Amino acid sequence: MLTVWGRLNSHNVKKVVWLAEEIGLPYARHDMGGAFGMSDAYLAMNPNALIPTIEDGDVVLWESNAILRYLAARHGGDALWPADPAVRAQADKWMDWQFAYADAQRDAFVNLVRRAPADRDMDAVARSATACGKLMAIVDQVLSRQPWLSGDSFGIGDIPMGVYAHSWFTLAIERPELPYVADWYARLKARPGYAAQVMIPLS
The missing domain is CATH 3.40.30.10 (Glutaredoxin)
Structure with a gap:
């Protein structure tokens, strides 16, 4: 096991x-x-x-x-894990791209989740929210052309950003309207493993 x-x-x-x-x-x-x-x-x-x-x-x-x-x-x-390296790489790239998004979200997450209200740096939260929105707009553009970050079907490329998408939609931050990201998130929420293991309270 x-x-x-x-x-x-x-x-x-x-x-x-x-x-x-x-x-x-x-x-x-x-x-x-x-x-x-x-x-x-x-x-x-x-x-x-x-x-x-x-x-x-x-x-x-x-x-x-x-x-x-x-x-x-x-x-x-x-x-x-597709046998075709070209197909696999299209999903795999999002796993590395996720680290840039994690850096962008860190200040918003730490201040709003891990710090007491009196200790929060709300200017840092606002900068973080703006950076997250710009990166999520890239995700939205991709999802306007294909249903999943991995391509035509759910795959490993959806997992890292799928986890961070839950935080993005849960944090009390300003978010641009990104319809394709919202639709993708709704479909992630319908997956039992995501609902059970990812959609827990932020802490």
Whole structure:
């Protein structure tokens, strides 16, 4: 059975358990990081002191998007890890692009979710919201031409940004009207793994 180490309120942990749900891969998740701290045994597996880390048989792996690629390749079949490199790359690029979006969203998330109201930097929140809106407009343009970031069907490229889309729609920030992103988000919410593992209160 797959073992996932990491607290579920982490965006990066949500990615991994959502993919496991999509694949139908049995897994056990153990809280680690944040308020739960990190044991010496965990740090021996992942000296970066970050989450998540997985154990899959003899395989120990960290870095969330590397984990997604591994699980999709090993357990997901052609639907999630296409044999054609050109098709696979069209989804795969969004996994790397997501890091730019995560940087843009960080100030809004940290201030509105992790800080008390008196300690919030609302100018930083506004700048973050503007940066997020510009990047989400790129997502909207792509989704105006295809139903999923991965292409004609749901795939691994939808998972990293799908996790961050929930935060974008949940945070109390100004958002531009992006109809194709809104439609994509509605379809993500209909997926059981997304509803159960991603759509939890931000914390």
